[in-house]
Amino acid sequence: MTDRLSLHGVTKRYADVIANDAISLQVGAGEIVAVLGENGAGKSTLMKIVYGVVRPDEGRVFVDGREVVIGSPAKARALGISMVFQHFALFDSLTLAENVALALPPEPLKALTARMQQLAVRYDLEIDPSKRVHDLSVGERQRVEILRALMASPRILILDEPTSVLKPQAIEQLFKTLGQLAADGVSVLFISHKLDEILRLAHRCVVLRGGRVVATVDPRRESEASLARMMIGADPPAIAAHDSSPGEVALDVKRLDTTRAIERQHWLHGLDFSVRHGEIVGIAGVSGNGQAALMAVLAGERLDLDGTIRLFGDDITRLSTGGRRMLGLRYIPEERLGHAAVSAFPLVDNVVLTRDELRAGGLIRSGAARRLTSTLIEHFRVKARGPEATAGSLSGGSLQKFIVGREIDAQPKVLLVSQPTWGVDVGAAAAIRNELIALRRAGCAIVVVSEDLDELFELSDWLFVMSKGRLSPAVRPREIGVQEIGRWMSGLWPQSEAL
Amino acid sequence: MTLPLALVPRAVPARAMRWASPVLAIMLTLAAGGLILAFLGRDPVQGLKVFLWDPLSTQRGWAELGLKATPLILCAVGLVVCFRANVWNIGAEGQLIAGAIAGGGVALLASRDSTRAFVPAILVAAAMGGALWAALTAWLRDRFNANEILVSLMLVYVAQLLLAWLVQGVWKDPQGFGFPQSKLFEAAARMPILLTGTRLNVGFALALLAAVVVWLMLAKWSIGFQLRVVGEAPRAARYAGFSERRLLWFSLLLSGALAGVAGGVEAIGPIGQLTPTISPGYGFAAIIVAFVGRLHPFGAVLASCLMAQFYIGGELAQSRMGLPSALTGVYQGLLLFFLLACDTLITHRIVWRPTAKAA
Numbered sequence: 053m054t055d056r057l058s059l060h061g062v063t064k065r066y067a068d069v070i071a072n073d074a075i076s077l078q079v080g081a082g083e084i085v086a087v088l089g090e091n092g093a094g095k096s097t098l099m100k101i102v103y104g105v106v107r108p109d110e111g112r113v114f115v116d117g118r119e120v121v122i123g124s125p126a127k128a129r130a131l132g133i134s135m136v137f138q139h140f141a142l143f144d145s146l147t148l149a150e151n152v153a154l155a156l157p158p159e160p161l162k163a164l165t166a167r168m169q170q171l172a173v174r175y176d177l178e179i180d181p182s183k184r185v186h187d188l189s190v191g192e193r194q195r196v197e198i199l200r201a202l203m204a205s206p207r208i209l210i211l212d213e214p215t216s217v218l219k220p221q222a223i224e225q226l227f228k229t230l231g232q233l234a235a236d237g238v239s240v241l242f243i244s245h246k247l248d249e250i251l252r253l254a255h256r257c258v259v260l261r262g263g264r265v266v267a268t269v270d271p272r273r274e275s276e277a278s279l280a281r282m283m284i285g286a287d288p289p290a291i292a293a294h295d296s297s298p299g300e301v302a303l304d305v306k307r308l309d310t311t312r313a314i315e316r317q318h319w320l321h322g323l324d325f326s327v328r329h330g331e332i333v334g335i336a337g338v339s340g341n342g343q344a345a346l347m348a349v350l351a352g353e354r355l356d357l358d359g360t361i362r363l364f365g366d367d368i369t370r371l372s373t374g375g376r377r378m379l380g381l382r383y384i385p386e387e388r389l390g391h392a393a394v395s396a397f398p399l400v401d402n403v404v405l406t407r408d409e410l411r412a413g414g415l416i417r418s419g420a421a422r423r424l425t426s427t428l429i430e431h432f433r434v435k436a437r438g439p440e441a442t443a444g445s446l447s448g449g450s451l452q453k454f455i456v457g458r459e460i461d462a463q464p465k466v467l468l469v470s471q472p473t474w475g476v477d478v479g480a481a482a483a484i485r486n487e488l489i490a491l492r493r494a495g496c497a498i499v500v501v502s503e504d505l506d507e508l509f510e511l512s513d514w515l516f517v518m519s520k521g522r523l524s525p526a527v528r529p530r531e532i533g534v535q536e537i538g539r540w541m542s543g544l545w546p547q548s549e550a551l
Numbered sequence: 552m553t554l555p556l557a558l559v560p561r562a563v564p565a566r567a568m569r570w571a572s573p574v575l576a577i578m579l580t581l582a583a584g585g586l587i588l589a590f591l592g593r594d595p596v597q598g599l600k601v602f603l604w605d606p607l608s609t610q611r612g613w614a615e616l617g618l619k620a621t622p623l624i625l626c627a628v629g630l631v632v633c634f635r636a637n638v639w640n641i642g643a644e645g646q647l648i649a650g651a652i653a654g655g656g657v658a659l660l661a662s663r664d665s666t667r668a669f670v671p672a673i674l675v676a677a678a679m680g681g682a683l684w685a686a687l688t689a690w691l692r693d694r695f696n697a698n699e700i701l702v703s704l705m706l707v708y709v710a711q712l713l714l715a716w717l718v719q720g721v722w723k724d725p726q727g728f729g730f731p732q733s734k735l736f737e738a739a740a741r742m743p744i745l746l747t748g749t750r751l752n753v754g755f756a757l758a759l760l761a762a763v764v765v766w767l768m769l770a771k772w773s774i775g776f777q778l779r780v781v782g783e784a785p786r787a788a789r790y791a792g793f794s795e796r797r798l799l800w801f802s803l804l805l806s807g808a809l810a811g812v813a814g815g816v817e818a819i820g821p822i823g824q825l826t827p828t829i830s831p832g833y834g835f836a837a838i839i840v841a842f843v844g845r846l847h848p849f850g851a852v853l854a855s856c857l858m859a860q861f862y863i864g865g866e867l868a869q870s871r872m873g874l875p876s877a878l879t880g881v882y883q884g885l886l887l888f889f890l891l892a893c894d895t896l897i898t899h900r901i902v903w904r905p906t907a908k909a910a
Contacts, residue, residue: 353789374792385790394784404776405791411773418771 054117056081056239057102057133057208062111064097071097072108073263079208084230084240086250086271088283089260090449090477095243098260099210102241103135104128115208129155132207136197136214142185149181152200164203171202174229178338187317192340198226209233210241213475215249220505220538227253245478246506247276259283284479298513299329300364302466302497303350303381307359310345310521318345319521322359327466327497332488334512334529335501337541342521343501344386347470350499351383352376363466377408380465384455386474386501388448392455395444399436400425402443403458424461432457433483449476456484460491467491470501485511505534519543558899568897573843573850576889577857583885593872601871602864602882612863614749618821619859620852622647622830624758625813626837627844627851628765629806634846635769636802637782642688642703643810644834645710646681650811651818652714653680655825658818659722659733661740669739674757674815681811682804684710689803693796699803707834715827722825733825742820754816759852761809766848778802810834831862839887858883 057079064072072094079085089095100106102113104122113120115131122128128135142151149165156164165181172179179195188196198214209230215223230240230253244250250257251271259267259282267282308323320342327333337343348354350361352373361369363379371379389395393402400418403425404410410421425439434457435450443451452473459467472488473481488511492498502508508515509529517524517540524545539545584602585595606612626643633640654677661669687706691697715731724734742752769775781788781798788795817829840858844850865879 351790352792372792373790377792383790387786390784391786391790394780394787396783397780401776405780405787411776414773416771416773416776 055079055114056083056116057241058114058117059098059102060112060114062098062101062108062113064094064101064106064108070263072101074111075260075263075265077258077265079239079241081239082234082237084234084242084253084255086242086244086254086257087260088244088247088250088257088279090245090283090479093260093283093477094263095260096212099135099212099241099243102128102208103133103210129204129206133210134201134204134206134208135210135212136194136201137212142193142196144186145184147182147184148179148188148196151185151196152181152203155200156204168199168203171199183317187315188340206238208239208241210243212243213245214242215244215246220534223249245481247279247478250279251276261285280478298331299495301326302329302364303327303499304362304365305350305359306362308346308349308361309358310349310354310356312358313345313354313356318342318348318354320345320349320357321521323523325516325523325526327499329465329495329497330492331513332492332498332500332511333526334508334515335499335518335523336505336508336515336537337501337503337518339503341518343470343518345521346518347383347385347468347501350468351381351385374408377406380463381468382406382459382462382464382466383468384459384470384472386470388451388455389444393443393451396442398440398442399429399434399446399454400439402454403428406458407462428454428457428461431461432487449480452476453480453484456487460487463494464491464496466497466499468499468501471504472500472502473504473507474502481507505537509534517541517545519545555903557902558895559902569845572893572897573845573854573890576843576886576893579889579893580882580886583889584882587878587881588874591874593874598868598872598874601867602878603860605867605871606860606863610746611749614746614751615863616856616859617745617751617755618749619862620855621752621754621758621820622813622817622833623837623840623855623858624852625754625761625816626806626810626834627840627855628758628762628848629809630837630841631844631846631848631851632765632769632778633802633806634841635782636778636798637785638799638802639700640685640688640703640803640806641700641838642685642705642707642834643806643837644830644832645703645707646684646807646810647814647817647830647834648707648710648714649684649807650677650681650814651825651829652710652717652814653677653683653811654815655733655736655818656722658736658740659825661737663737663739665737665739667739667743670742670819673740673819674812677811677815677818678808679811681814682808684811685803685807686800689800693799711827714825714829718825718827724824731827735824736819740819741823742816750821752816752820754812754820757812757816761812762848762852769848774801810837836883839883843886843890857886861886 055078059075059077061074061076062072063070063074075098087095087098097106101108102122104124104127113122120131122131149161149168152168153159153161153164168181179192179199185193194214201209215226234240242254251274254271257269257271257279258265259269261283304326306324308320310318310320317340335343345354349357352371355370360367363376363381368376385391394405400421404416404421407424410417422439428434429436432453434454436446446454456472469488472484476484485507488498500508500511512529514526515529516526517537519541520543522543524540581599585599588595588598606616626647630640630643654673657673657676684706688699688703691702692699718733719731722733724732727734742754745751745753745755769779777788777793778798780791781793781795785795813833814829818825822829836858840851840854844854861879861882865876868874868878869876
């Protein structure tokens with residue numbers, strides 16, 4: 053039997069790196085193949101080659117035994133290949149339905165919307181086809197991407213880290229769907245850094261390191277530890293142990309409400325919570341349920357709210373972002389490019405962005421900025437050519453380490469972090485989590501918003517769940533199970549007022 | 552049927568080409584300009600010589616170049632600030648005229664016994680006039696979220712009509728034989744000459760100073776850094792706590808003031824009185840200049856000199872070869888066209904796709 057998809061000696065070189073080095077890979081009909089590797093291992097390049105976004109310099113590609121040249125995504129789709137990107141390829145100003153329509157042969161929008169809604173229900177992907185993309189959170193955007201790929205009834209489906217923003221139940225559902233698709237003969241190429249998912253889902257696992265295939269294994273005969281070793285080439289750094297000794301209340305929020313603000317998706321309904329020094333509070337939930345608004349309000353980017361926010365006992369409800377930073381409250385937003393960093397700016401300018409001391413007195417202190425940037429690059433092991441490398445030229449993981457480093461190095465007293473390890477490889481994720489734990493030990497009050505439940509369970513002293521702009525009661529992570537949290541994510545938490 | 556051509560983004564746009572692009576565009580403009588001359592039945596070599604070489608063959612020619620470049624530099628440097636901050640002020644022409652009105656109004660107050668101290672007062676008034684005109688745009692955008700492109704453009708026509716009304720009414724020279732123009736300014740209210748024997752005045756030095764200061768501001772000062780951030784990534788600016796409103800006002804007031812100074816310098820410099828047409832479109836040409844100069848103050852200075860040459864060459868071509876003076880506008884348009892084309896082809900490539908149909 054011929055393979056559905058087969059790559060032979062595929063090589064792709066960029067100016068000074070070989071992204072893919074003679075990669076060979078086969079995917080049979082109805083087979084689920086996982087591609088595992090750290091950021092920069094060449095997974096994304098390989099998938100882009102299969103999807104026709106990038107042309108290989110060498111090597112041959114076969115689909116159903118016939119050699120093909122996949123010159124464009126349109127050609128890939130014509131061959132039955134669909135892809136769910138890690139970085140979204142959606143048009144901000146269009147609605148979801150319009151975005152999906154663009155990727156498909158012409159079809160009346162009404163019929164398409166109906167079909168979308170059917171699929172959405174079937175795969176438990178909560179979406180509203182009439183919403184515009186710029187109103188959506190990262191998680192919602194990813195759901196649209198998945199749906200869009202499924203709409204084309206693909207024969208080969210490529211998913212680039214699709215589960216990181218789904219509820220546990222939805223992951224179950226997605227896996228069931230992928231299993232069904234495989235049973236129907238669809239081939240699935242699945243990129244993930246979550247080792248447990250690969251163990252559960254994949255029929256075969258291809259491990260990439262430094263652009264080469266280092267192993268092709270049967271996941272059923274492997275363990276998480278053995279897979280991690282293959283991927284990193286060494287044992288991953290262990291997460292430092294916790295010890296909890298919270299202090300005074302640092303951040304205190306009372307009856308926080310944004311229902312007077314116009315946009316409905318940013319509604320928060322009377323939130324009450326507080327965070328103590330030396331404590332990590334995790335906020336779980338499917339993104340798009342008000343987390344973005346909560347972080348914007350706490351950081352001071354939005355001031356149109358009711359209620360009060362107190363920092364160390366002082367009312368900061370109307371204080372600007374810069375004013376809060378001066379008091380020691382710092383923020384790491386979920387979107388790196390365009391929010392936490394300016395893509396076209398060199399790293400040194402991106403340090404000046406939030407390190408106010410480098411702009412004191414109206415002049416940029418470029419010498420000090422360069423020194424600090426070099427220190428950050430070195431200390432947080434950022435893979436960058438130097439302080440002059442643009443933020444946009446870094447990989448997602450490297451840039452995240454850099455941004456986290458920039459904020460942590462400023463010794464915040466309160467830190468807000470959104471999706472600290474989104475799209476970051478295992479090694480870097482562990483490093484970032486360790487930094488957060490070290491900061492907590494130093495007495496910092498930390499709020500982490502994440503869709504990665506494993507991460508929240510690992511980090512948090514207290515856990516909240518957010519759903520439709522409301523906050524669940526606080527709970528100790530060890531006193532609640534993943535399935536229970538999943539139910540809370542739908543807003544079904546016990547209504548008792550006891551906190 | 553569609554053309555079997557497609558524009559595809561290049562993976563790695565060449566960095567060095569960012570600056571090579573304007574040079575390439577200038578050469579293409581010259582080539583196309585030569586072709587146009589050939590079509591008009593003139594010797595292209597002779598025509599380009601008149602257009603490009605003759606203006607620079609004498610000291611007076613260089614002085615004229617500096618004179619024409621002065622308002623272009625002042626306007627373009629201000630526009631660089633606006634465009635970097637993503638504020639699309641295309642009404643520099645109107646701000647220039649408003650500056651000429653304010654500066655000219657003060658200049659009319661000078662008497663035969665006035666001293667040279669009048670000139671700074673005129674320039675300050677001109678700056679304030681231009682800034683006030685830009686402030687209208689800033690206020691409408693800030694308060695009502697009005698589109699600054701449309702508002703600033705429409706205010707150009709308001710300023711033109713205001714000037715026409717003034718020189719045909721209250722400011723009309725009683726001894727002017729009914730011409731719509733003010734009386735000639737007194738000597739004390741005229742720009743001091745920089746180079747004796749020429750018309751080049753101190754305004755040129757002011758323009759160069761403005762370019763240096765704006766460069767310093769964008770490269771080294773916190774306010775310039777904030778302007779660049781808000782232009783590149785507004786959300787990052789909000790994150791860092793930079794006030795978008797404040798930067799909107801700052802960039803518009805600054806560029807308005809600089810354009811206003813340009814208007815004042817023109818009025819009390821080469822023209823010497825207020826007339827209905829104080830500018831042959833310097834404020835609009837400055838938009839092209841800002842982009843040809845890669846939104847860099849020093850680039851804008853070089854591009855201003857080039858554009859000034861087009862103005863002078865156009866006049867010479869008219870007087871010496873009987874060519875239409877509209878040639879200046881044609882060359883300006885060609886330059887912008889070629890620059891945009893070069894920029895596009897640096898980031899994209901044209902691909903021949905005979906049968907791109909998905910099979």
